[in-house]
Amino acid sequence: MEDSPPAGFRILDLFAGPGGLDVAADVLGHQVTGIEWDTGACATRRKAGMSTFQGDVRRYRAAFFPYAQVLTGGPPCQTFTVAGHGAGRRSLDLVVGYIRRLHKAVRAGDQEWKEIFRTWRGISEELRRKELKAQDVKARKRKVEELRALKRKAVKLRLERLGNSADEVKRLMKSFEDVPRNLDFPDDELDGLLKEFSDLNNEHAVLKSRLEELGDERTGLVLQPLWWVIERSRRPGSEPYEAVVLEQVPAVLPVWEEYAKVLASLGYRTGTQLMHTEAFGVPQTRRRAVLMARLDRAALIDDVRLRPGDLPIVSETHERYQPKGRPASRSKAPFTEPLPMEPPKASLESPKAPWVPMETALRRAREIKPELPERPAFTVISNYGTGGVSEARGRRDHDVPSATITGKVSRNRVVLKGTDEDLERFSPAEAGVLQTFPVAYPWDGNDVSQQIGNAVPPRLALHVLRHVLEPELSGEEARTRLKQATADLEAWEPGKPVDGRKHGDWKGHPLTGR
Structure with missing residues (x-):
C-alpha cells in the first residue's frame, strides 16, 4: 500500500503574481489564496482557477483571514536591486531600520499588543507622510x-x-x-x-x-509580511502561522536576515538561503533570496527563543551552471551571500543531476502540447546588454539553461545557431515553460511577458514548500515526493475558471470564516 501524501495546508500568498508559488502548492495538495493588485496577473489567476483577492495588500489584514495556516509572498523590492549604489543602499538601510524598530517593540512589549500596534501605526504614518x-x-x-x-x-x-x-x-x-x-x-x-x-x-x-x-513607496510593502506574522503571533485571540516562506531578488537577503531575527523571537525556526534556480532543475540561471520559517510549538510552550538560521537549507538537486571559459566568481557585496548554516540532518544528498538545458524543457513541453514549434539548434540573444555595453547582447545556446527570464522576454531574439537568421520568438507558453510553469498554464490579461518575468519559478517553489511544510519526510521519501510533484507540475492543467474577489467580499471564503 502506498503512503498517503502529507496533509495539505491553507496558504495565503501576498503579492501573489500570476501564480508561480500557487501552482506549485496546488500540485503538492495545498489550498492557496492570493492577494494581487495587478489586473493582468489577476486575469491569469482567475483563468487558472486560483482563488484571488484583487487589491493593495496594505488594505488587508491578517485578521481578515483567520483560517490561513501558512503565509507566503514576494513583496516588490525593485528599489533594492541597486543595493550598494546610492538609492538602493539607502532604501535597504531604511527598511532594515523599520524592522529593528518592530523587533524592539515585540521584545519589549512581549504580550502587550497595544504597544506593538502603536509602533506599527507610527511606522505606517511615517511611511505615508513620506x-x-x-x-x-x-x-x-x-x-x-x-x-x-x-x-x-x-x-x-x-x-x-x-x-x-x-x-x-x-x-x-x-x-x-x-x-x-x-x-x-x-x-x-x-x-x-x-x-x-x-x-x-x-x-x-x-x-x-x-x-x-x-524612499520608495514600495518600502512599506516589504514590511507587510512581517507585520502579518507579528499580528498573528501577538494579537489576542489569534493563532500564529505554522510556516512562512518569502522570496525575492538577492539584494533583499539582508531584509530576510532581519526578518529571521524577529521570527525567531516569535518562536519560529528560521533560515535564509540564496538559491540558484538551475540547481533545482529550472532551465534558467536566476538567483532568489528565500526566507523560510516553521513554528516551533515547543519553543512557544517553554518560552525558548531560538537563534535565526536553525532551519536547514534546501539541498540542491542539480549542478550549477558555469559558462565555459568563465572562472567562478563570488559577489563582493556581503549582503548578497547566504548566511552559513549547518547541513540538514535528513538531506536529499545524492549524486546531482546535470542542469536542465532549454531544449530539454521545450521538448518535454512539446510532448504535452504538440502544437508548440519544433525548434532547430538555436541561440537566444538577450534584449539586455552585458558588461555595461548596450550593444553587447548576451547569448545563450539551446543546449544550456536560459539566462534570467525577465519581463522583456518577448523581445529576446531567437536565431538559428551559428547564424543571424531569425527564428520565431518564444511564445508565452514557451517562456512560461522556461520559468517552469506548466505548458498548459492559461496566460491572460495585459503584459504577459512581465507576468512571467516577475513570477517565482514554480519548480523552485516546489522544493522550498516541500522542505518547509513536510519536514517529517526522510531523504528517500522526500526525493520520491519531489519526483512525483515535478511530473505533476509539468502535466498540470487548469480547472474551472473562478471569479475574483475584492476587499470586503469575504462571504463563503474558506480562509475568512464568514
Whole structure:
C-alpha cells in the first residue's frame, strides 16, 4: 500500500503574481489564496482557477483571514536591486531600520499588543507622510523633465540653424547632457537656451536626490509580511502561522536576515538561503533570496527563543551552471551571500543531476502540447546588454539553461545557431515553460511577458514548500515526493475558471470564516 501524501495546508500568498508559488502548492495538495493588485496577473489567476483577492495588500489584514495556516509572498523590492549604489543602499538601510524598530517593540512589549500596534501605526504614518511628499516631488520632477525635453529640442534646432552638421549637432548635444558648467557662446540665443537647460538639469538632480531620501513607496510593502506574522503571533485571540516562506531578488537577503531575527523571537525556526534556480532543475540561471520559517510549538510552550538560521537549507538537486571559459566568481557585496548554516540532518544528498538545458524543457513541453514549434539548434540573444555595453547582447545556446527570464522576454531574439537568421520568438507558453510553469498554464490579461518575468519559478517553489511544510519526510521519501510533484507540475492543467474577489467580499471564503 502506498503512503498517503502529507496533509495539505491553507496558504495565503501576498503579492501573489500570476501564480508561480500557487501552482506549485496546488500540485503538492495545498489550498492557496492570493492577494494581487495587478489586473493582468489577476486575469491569469482567475483563468487558472486560483482563488484571488484583487487589491493593495496594505488594505488587508491578517485578521481578515483567520483560517490561513501558512503565509507566503514576494513583496516588490525593485528599489533594492541597486543595493550598494546610492538609492538602493539607502532604501535597504531604511527598511532594515523599520524592522529593528518592530523587533524592539515585540521584545519589549512581549504580550502587550497595544504597544506593538502603536509602533506599527507610527511606522505606517511615517511611511505615508513620506509617500505623500514623494508624490509631490515626482509631479515636479515630471514637469521639469517635460520642460527639459522642450528646451533640449530648442537647443538642437538652434544649433542646426547656426549651420552645424548633423554629426556636430549630435556631438554637442551629448556634451551638453553633463551641464552644469559656465556656458559662454557667441550666440546669445543659444547661450540663453543652454543656461536654461543647465538650470533644469540642476533642478532635476536635486529632485532626484530628494526622492532617494524619501524612499520608495514600495518600502512599506516589504514590511507587510512581517507585520502579518507579528499580528498573528501577538494579537489576542489569534493563532500564529505554522510556516512562512518569502522570496525575492538577492539584494533583499539582508531584509530576510532581519526578518529571521524577529521570527525567531516569535518562536519560529528560521533560515535564509540564496538559491540558484538551475540547481533545482529550472532551465534558467536566476538567483532568489528565500526566507523560510516553521513554528516551533515547543519553543512557544517553554518560552525558548531560538537563534535565526536553525532551519536547514534546501539541498540542491542539480549542478550549477558555469559558462565555459568563465572562472567562478563570488559577489563582493556581503549582503548578497547566504548566511552559513549547518547541513540538514535528513538531506536529499545524492549524486546531482546535470542542469536542465532549454531544449530539454521545450521538448518535454512539446510532448504535452504538440502544437508548440519544433525548434532547430538555436541561440537566444538577450534584449539586455552585458558588461555595461548596450550593444553587447548576451547569448545563450539551446543546449544550456536560459539566462534570467525577465519581463522583456518577448523581445529576446531567437536565431538559428551559428547564424543571424531569425527564428520565431518564444511564445508565452514557451517562456512560461522556461520559468517552469506548466505548458498548459492559461496566460491572460495585459503584459504577459512581465507576468512571467516577475513570477517565482514554480519548480523552485516546489522544493522550498516541500522542505518547509513536510519536514517529517526522510531523504528517500522526500526525493520520491519531489519526483512525483515535478511530473505533476509539468502535466498540470487548469480547472474551472473562478471569479475574483475584492476587499470586503469575504462571504463563503474558506480562509475568512464568514
